[in-house]
Amino acid sequence: MQKRRSVAFHTLGCKLNFSETSTLSRLLEADGFEKKDFDDNADVYVINTCSVTDNADKECRQIVRRIQRKAPESLVVITGCYAQLKPTEIAAIPGVDLVLGAAEKFNITQHLKDLHKNDSAKICSCDIEAVTGFNTSFSVNDRTRTFLKVQDGCDYSCSFCTIPMARGKSRSDSIDNVIRNAATLAAKGVKEIVLTGVNLGDFGKGPDGEKHTQDFYELIQELDNVEGIERYRISSIEPNLLTNEIIQFVAESKRFMPHFHIPLQSGSNKILGLMRRRYRRELYAEKVAVIKQFMPHCAIGVDVIVGFPSEDEAAFNETFEFLHNLDVSYLHVFTYSERDNTKALNIEPVVPVHTRHERNKILRNLSYQKLQYFTAQHAGQTRKVLFEDHNKNGMMEGYTDNYIRITTPYRNEWANEIVEWKI
The missing domain is CATH 3.30.750.210 (Transcription Regulator spoIIAA)
Known part of the structure; x- marks a missing residue:
């Protein structure tokens, strides 16, 4: 009787990647694979990559090295955005056996049928224009x-x-x-x-x-x-x-x-123009005002990038003041990193890396203050919380309808249930 092969997954990046990894897992389980945790030994490791920042690229390489140390005979498959953008670069990483681009990601079961551990990685990709x-x-x-x-x-x-x-x-x-x-x-x-x-x-x-x-x-x-x-x-x-x-x-x-997450990227119209965004800060402020008019209790999350080329002190201060005065609940702060084949590479002057990191810390601190203030506004209110089925050292977490995180001692009967909760 043939031994049942096992597979483990690791996801980098966004919610979209998590949804796709889950689907890839179901495809392989339907094909007879046994799913394992990524820290376990498995016959096949699948890494679904992101390439929004330079850190995601580096993290992919680090994970492959970790697999090589613990399971050198296992197959390593790389897919996702990084795999589509730089397949040759990924194939050159020692230990990588298969690189699946955007068009081949969901054909993974077919590609694994005849895959064996060898010296050179197999690349299955195409021009992105062909992905429809x-x-x-x-x-x-x-x-x-x-x-x-x-x-x-x-x-x-x-x-x-x-x-x-x-x-x-x-x-x-x-x-x-x-x-x-x-x-x-x-x-x-x-x-x-x-x-x-x-x-x-x-x-x-x-x-x-x-x-x-x-x-x-x-x-x-x-x-x-x-x-x-x-x-x-x-x-x-x-x-x-x-x-x-x-x-x-x-x-x-x-x-x-009552929860929106709306990318801003910069509070400076000059920087928004250089970013080639399709709005200006005035429109963004208008949308926040409309949301708060209809839903004063609504959570609003914001994506913002610091250190974009030509972001001088005045432009960063514009962003800070704009966000400080805006009725939003939290920020996701990204430090700008150079990405190959993007138009931003031609914009000058370049912001020093240490300045980018300093600005990131400033906005992360603002985000903390915003979230504390938003949560305090709802103190004493009773809101509905959906608790997650994860026991984290005797504690469980859940979110209110308007995305306030609640932590409480674990109770099995509350897992995946909606509970009335006084904040």
């Missing part, structure tokens, strides 16, 4: 909250970003298929779905790039009617695509949570 298909992905049993991919790729051309080169043009699932997936997840006992994509607000383009007749606003209207799913969150949406009708719908919905 959409692969449905969602995470199950990995987290209490499930990430459901409804959109992929991006047609924007921000000067700092490699995502269009790594994931291709914007394309979406159909609304009918998204609804079917949501119903499937509801039947599995999932309480909360996080809608994910590269550019969610651009939902509506089919796999061939043709425009559907339906858009993101119509998608969320349909999802609101799926029985069994108690919560939805919108993972991230561009400010220029966040319409007032979407905001008003979320405010009136019982299932869509």
Whole structure:
């Protein structure tokens, strides 16, 4: 009897990657593989990479070296954005056996059938222009909250970003298929779905790039009617695509949570222009004001990049003051790092790395203050918390509808349940 092969996964990067890793895992388990934890010994290790920052690239290389030390005979497969952008570079890392680009990621079972440990890695990739298909992905049993991919790729051309080169043009699932997936997840006992994509607000383009007749606003209207799913969150949406009708719908919905994550990237219009963003700070402030008008209790998260080329002290202070005065709840702060083949490489002057790190610390501190203030505003209120099924040293965590994290001693009966909680 042939021994059942085992596989372990490691995911770098965004919620979209987590949804895809979960789907790859189900594909291999259906093909007879036994799933193992990444720290265990496995016959195959799959690393789903990110390439948004230089750290993600470095982390991938470090993980491969770690596998080589503990399991030198195991197969190592690299996929994800880094694999699409730099397949030859990855194939040269000692220990890597297979590199799967964007078009081949979901053909992993076929590629593993005839793969053997040898001296040179096999590259299965193509030009990103040839990537036009959409692969449905969602995470199950990995987290209490499930990430459901409804959109992929991006047609924007921000000067700092490699995502269009790594994931291709914007394309979406159909609304009918998204609804079917949501119903499937509801039947599995999932309480909360996080809608994910590269550019969610651009939902509506089919796999061939043709425009559907339906858009993101119509998608969320349909999802609101799926029985069994108690919560939805919108993972991230561009400010220029966040319409007032979407905001008003979320405010009136019982299932869509009062929580938006809206990329800003800079509070300086000069820097936004150099970044080739499709809005200015005035529009961003207007969207925050509309959200707070309809939902004063709404959590608003912000992506911001520090150290972008030509960001002088005045431009950074503009960003700081803009965020300081804005009624937002927390920040995700990214330190700018140079990415090959991006237009930002031609912008000068370059901000010294130590200055980038100093500015990162300043905004992280502001984020801490913002979150403390937002949480304090709700002290004494009773809000609904969905607790996760993870026992962390006798403690468990959950989130209120408006994304305030709650920690309490672990109680088994609260796992994956929504509990009324006084903050």
